[in-house]
Amino acid sequence: MVERRISVATHWGSYVAVVDSGRLVRVEPRGDDPAPSPIGPGMVTAADDSARVLRPAVRKGWLDGLPRVHDTARGADAFVEVSWDDALTLVSDELRRVRSQHSDSAVFGGSYGWASAGGFHNAQGQLQRFLALGGGYTDSCNTYSTAALEVVLPHVIGGHPWSYQSRMPMWDEIAESCELVVAFGGLALKNSQINSGGLARHRTRDLQRQCREAGVRFVNVSPLRSDTAGFLDAEWLPVVPHTDTAAMLGIAHTMLVNEWHDEDFLRRCCVGFDRFASYLLGELDGVPKDAAWAAGITGIGRDVLCDLARRLTTRRSLIMVNYAVQRADHGEQPIWMSVVLAAMTGSMGRPGGGWGAGYATMDATGVARGRPSVAAVPKVPNPVPDFIPVARIADTLLHPGRTIDYDGRRLTLPELRLIYWCGGNPFHHHQDLHRLTRAWQAPDTVVVHEAWWNATAKFADIVLPVATSLERDDFAAGFSDPHLVAMPKAREPAGESRTDHDIFRGLAARLGYEQEFTESRSEIEWVRHLYEQTRAELGVEASLPGFDDFWRSSTVELPASTGPFPGDFGALRSDPRRFPLPTPSGRIEIFSEVIDSFGYDDCAGHPKWYAPVEWLRADLAGRFPLHLLSNQPASRLHSQYDNGGHSLSSKILGREPVTMNPGDAASRGIESGMVVRLYNDRGSCLAGAVLSEDVMPGVVQLSTGAWWDPVRPGLSGTMDRHGNPNVLTADRPCSRLSQGPSALSTLVDVERYDDPLPDVLAFTPPPLEQ
The missing domain is CATH 3.40.228.10 (Dimethylsulfoxide Reductase, domain 2)
Incomplete structure (x- = not known):
C-alpha cells in the first residue's frame, strides 16, 4: 500500500485526503484546526457509492419524444446512458433550438446553490460565463437563506x-x-x-x-x-x-x-x-x-x-x-x-x-x-436583462407572463423553455416540492450537472456526470477567511465524470466560442493564472509566495482587511x-x-407586527397544532453529502430525525426511536422521532437536506419516505418587497407510523439502460 496525502478544502473546512491507488481511504482533520467538522471524514462513504453518476444519461421519455405523462414524467422515468459525444451534441443542439425558436431569455441559468469550494471551479460562475457568451440567459437574484x-x-x-x-x-x-x-x-x-x-x-x-x-x-x-x-x-x-x-x-x-x-x-x-x-x-x-x-x-x-x-x-x-x-x-x-x-x-x-x-x-x-479581493473566473455581461427572485422559480414555470412586485419594481415572469442547473439542488432548497414537481414538467428540457443521483438529477432530462472537489485542481478562498488553500486533485474523476469547465468547453466548441470561453488556458493554467493575478493585485506588501511554492505549502495567509468600512x-x-x-x-x-x-399592504414604511399566515395562534392550528422548524442540519451542508457517512449515521431507521417535546410526543403515543409521519394539506413525510426538552411544546424540528424520496414521483401529495421537510412547507413569498421564501411559517401534525416501513430509495439510481 502506497498512500498519498493531499490537502483538500471544503465548505466545512480543510482536511488531508489519504488516497491509495486512486481510492479515497480516509479524510483527516488538519492538526491546526481547533474544531474540525465531522462532515469531512464522512465524504469517504459517498466518494464511490452506488449513487454516483458515472456516465452521461438521458431520460428515456425525452429521448423518445414522448409526452411527460405517467411513466414518462420527469422524476418517474428511466434513463438511457449515452456517450459524451452524443450528450454534448444533444445539449448544444437543444440550446440552439430554444434560442432560435424562442429567445435567449427562455434559457434559465439562475442555477442556485452552494456548489463546492474552489475559486476556479465555481459551478454557477462557469455556467453563467458559458451562457452569457452564447447569447445570455434569465438569471435569479437573492438567496433562499437571506x-x-x-x-x-x-x-x-x-x-x-x-x-x-x-x-x-x-x-x-x-x-x-x-x-x-x-x-x-x-x-x-x-x-x-x-x-x-x-x-x-x-x-x-x-x-x-x-x-x-x-x-x-x-x-x-x-x-x-x-x-x-x-x-x-x-x-x-x-x-x-x-x-x-x-x-x-x-x-x-x-x-x-x-x-x-x-x-x-x-x-x-x-x-x-x-x-x-x-x-x-x-x-x-x-x-x-x-x-x-x-x-x-x-x-x-x-x-x-x-x-x-x-x-x-x-x-x-x-x-x-x-x-x-x-x-x-x-x-x-x-x-x-x-x-x-x-x-x-x-x-x-x-x-x-x-x-x-x-x-x-x-x-x-x-x-x-x-478579506482582500481574490481573482475569480472573469464574468461576462449577461445580454438578457430578465431575472426572477430566487424563490419564485415554480411561479415562473407555472405562470409565465404574470407580473409580480419586487422591491418597488414590477417584474414580468419570463417563459422558460430550457433549465440549465449546475452546482445546486432545487429539490432541496425550494418549498412545497409537490408544487415544484408540477412546475418542473413545464419546460421543454432540463439539463443538470450532478455527481450523484439525487432528486434534481432524477427530475432532469439530460444528466452530465461531474467531478467532485476532490477530483480537480483548484484553490479555495472562503468568505471573509484570510487564507488561500491549495486544492490539488486527490484522485481521478469517478467513471466518465468531467469537470464543469471541461463540459462547457466541449459545448462551447460545438457552439463556436471555445476560445472565448477558455481564453486558450487549460484548467491548471487557469488556477495558476488566478492565483498569480491575486498576488499581483495585492502587491508586494502581501508577500505571497509564487504559485509553485503555494501549491506545495497548501495554505497562505492574506493581509488583513483594514477598511475603511x-x-x-x-x-x-x-x-x-x-x-x-x-x-x-x-x-x-x-x-x-x-x-x-x-404602497405594499404587507410591508409598510416602518417595522410592524403582521400575524403570519401559519403560526400557533392561527385558526389552522386547530387542524395542524405543531409548528415545524426546518432549520439547517448538523450532519451536512444543506443536502450536500447526505449520502456521506456522518449524515447517514444520524438517521433513525434510515430516516431523518425529527425532534419534538416529550409532552407533544406522549399525547400522540410516540416514543423515541419510532418512525412517525409528519403531515399537512401540502404533503407528508416519514422521520425518526427524537424527544427532547430543548424543543418548546407545540414545536417540532426537522432539518432540511434529506434527499427527497417520494413513494410515487410526480404524484401530487405522495408521501416522502426519507424526511424532507419541504414537502410540508409553503411556496409563499414572505412579502411583495423581497419575494423571499417563508419556509419556517409552517404548521403540521405528527402521528405514529405503524404500517410496514417502505424502503428508503433516496440513494438508489433510477433504472439505467444502455
Missing part, C-alpha cells in the same frame, strides 16, 4: 446587501466591551461548521468561549434551547415561532414609556422615529404594543420583556438576529425591527455593542471583517454629517419613505 434581509437592509442602513457584516462588532470586540448579548433566533454552533468558499480553520467556538469567560451574558430568544452552545450558559426565552417582531416591539415600548431609550442617537443618527413611536404607542390603531400585548403573542412573560428592556438599556448590549427569523411570513420585519431596537438601546455604534446579523451561521461571520455605525454616532450612511437620508431609516412609497 432574501428578506438582502432586500430590506439596503433601505434601512444602506450599502450592499452583505456590507453589514463588516459593520457589526466582531467576536473579539464583543469579548472586550460587551456585557449582554440578546440573540433572536439563537446562535446555533452547528451552523458555524461551514463557510462559503472554504475555510482554513474553525474559530467561532473558541471565540464564543472567550466571550463567556470575559463575563458576557447571553439571552437565547428561540423555540430551541439548543440554539446556543451549552458552555454559554445562556438564559433561554422560549418564543412562539416567528413572533420575534412582537417581542422586540414590546421591549421597545417599555423603553419608550420609561424614557430609557437613546433619544440623542435617535434624533441625530436616525430618521422617522416619531412616526414609528406613534405606531408603538397605539396612536394610529388604538393598540399599544406594550409588553403585555407582546406577551400574549410571543408566550414570553410581560415582566420578562420589561426586565430585558431595562437590561438592554443599562448595559453595553448587542442585539443579534439570526437568518432563520426572516425565512418566514413578513420576514423583513424582524430584521428591520432589530436595527430599530438596537438604535434605541444606547449601544449602537459603541465598541462591542449595537446590532449584528448572522453570527455563527458561517464560521468567518463575526471573526473577520473581510463604509457605513460604520461608530463613525455615524461620532458625526452623522461627516460620516453619513448610504441611505437617502444618510441616517438609519426607522421610517423609509422609499418603502412607504411602494
Whole structure:
C-alpha cells in the first residue's frame, strides 16, 4: 500500500485526503484546526457509492419524444446512458433550438446553490460565463437563506446587501466591551461548521468561549434551547415561532414609556422615529404594543420583556438576529425591527455593542471583517436583462407572463423553455416540492450537472456526470477567511465524470466560442493564472509566495482587511454629517419613505407586527397544532453529502430525525426511536422521532437536506419516505418587497407510523439502460 496525502478544502473546512491507488481511504482533520467538522471524514462513504453518476444519461421519455405523462414524467422515468459525444451534441443542439425558436431569455441559468469550494471551479460562475457568451440567459437574484434581509437592509442602513457584516462588532470586540448579548433566533454552533468558499480553520467556538469567560451574558430568544452552545450558559426565552417582531416591539415600548431609550442617537443618527413611536404607542390603531400585548403573542412573560428592556438599556448590549427569523411570513420585519431596537438601546455604534446579523451561521461571520479581493473566473455581461427572485422559480414555470412586485419594481415572469442547473439542488432548497414537481414538467428540457443521483438529477432530462472537489485542481478562498488553500486533485474523476469547465468547453466548441470561453488556458493554467493575478493585485506588501511554492505549502495567509468600512455605525454616532450612511437620508431609516412609497399592504414604511399566515395562534392550528422548524442540519451542508457517512449515521431507521417535546410526543403515543409521519394539506413525510426538552411544546424540528424520496414521483401529495421537510412547507413569498421564501411559517401534525416501513430509495439510481 502506497498512500498519498493531499490537502483538500471544503465548505466545512480543510482536511488531508489519504488516497491509495486512486481510492479515497480516509479524510483527516488538519492538526491546526481547533474544531474540525465531522462532515469531512464522512465524504469517504459517498466518494464511490452506488449513487454516483458515472456516465452521461438521458431520460428515456425525452429521448423518445414522448409526452411527460405517467411513466414518462420527469422524476418517474428511466434513463438511457449515452456517450459524451452524443450528450454534448444533444445539449448544444437543444440550446440552439430554444434560442432560435424562442429567445435567449427562455434559457434559465439562475442555477442556485452552494456548489463546492474552489475559486476556479465555481459551478454557477462557469455556467453563467458559458451562457452569457452564447447569447445570455434569465438569471435569479437573492438567496433562499437571506432574501428578506438582502432586500430590506439596503433601505434601512444602506450599502450592499452583505456590507453589514463588516459593520457589526466582531467576536473579539464583543469579548472586550460587551456585557449582554440578546440573540433572536439563537446562535446555533452547528451552523458555524461551514463557510462559503472554504475555510482554513474553525474559530467561532473558541471565540464564543472567550466571550463567556470575559463575563458576557447571553439571552437565547428561540423555540430551541439548543440554539446556543451549552458552555454559554445562556438564559433561554422560549418564543412562539416567528413572533420575534412582537417581542422586540414590546421591549421597545417599555423603553419608550420609561424614557430609557437613546433619544440623542435617535434624533441625530436616525430618521422617522416619531412616526414609528406613534405606531408603538397605539396612536394610529388604538393598540399599544406594550409588553403585555407582546406577551400574549410571543408566550414570553410581560415582566420578562420589561426586565430585558431595562437590561438592554443599562448595559453595553448587542442585539443579534439570526437568518432563520426572516425565512418566514413578513420576514423583513424582524430584521428591520432589530436595527430599530438596537438604535434605541444606547449601544449602537459603541465598541462591542449595537446590532449584528448572522453570527455563527458561517464560521468567518463575526471573526473577520473581510478579506482582500481574490481573482475569480472573469464574468461576462449577461445580454438578457430578465431575472426572477430566487424563490419564485415554480411561479415562473407555472405562470409565465404574470407580473409580480419586487422591491418597488414590477417584474414580468419570463417563459422558460430550457433549465440549465449546475452546482445546486432545487429539490432541496425550494418549498412545497409537490408544487415544484408540477412546475418542473413545464419546460421543454432540463439539463443538470450532478455527481450523484439525487432528486434534481432524477427530475432532469439530460444528466452530465461531474467531478467532485476532490477530483480537480483548484484553490479555495472562503468568505471573509484570510487564507488561500491549495486544492490539488486527490484522485481521478469517478467513471466518465468531467469537470464543469471541461463540459462547457466541449459545448462551447460545438457552439463556436471555445476560445472565448477558455481564453486558450487549460484548467491548471487557469488556477495558476488566478492565483498569480491575486498576488499581483495585492502587491508586494502581501508577500505571497509564487504559485509553485503555494501549491506545495497548501495554505497562505492574506493581509488583513483594514477598511475603511463604509457605513460604520461608530463613525455615524461620532458625526452623522461627516460620516453619513448610504441611505437617502444618510441616517438609519426607522421610517423609509422609499418603502412607504411602494404602497405594499404587507410591508409598510416602518417595522410592524403582521400575524403570519401559519403560526400557533392561527385558526389552522386547530387542524395542524405543531409548528415545524426546518432549520439547517448538523450532519451536512444543506443536502450536500447526505449520502456521506456522518449524515447517514444520524438517521433513525434510515430516516431523518425529527425532534419534538416529550409532552407533544406522549399525547400522540410516540416514543423515541419510532418512525412517525409528519403531515399537512401540502404533503407528508416519514422521520425518526427524537424527544427532547430543548424543543418548546407545540414545536417540532426537522432539518432540511434529506434527499427527497417520494413513494410515487410526480404524484401530487405522495408521501416522502426519507424526511424532507419541504414537502410540508409553503411556496409563499414572505412579502411583495423581497419575494423571499417563508419556509419556517409552517404548521403540521405528527402521528405514529405503524404500517410496514417502505424502503428508503433516496440513494438508489433510477433504472439505467444502455
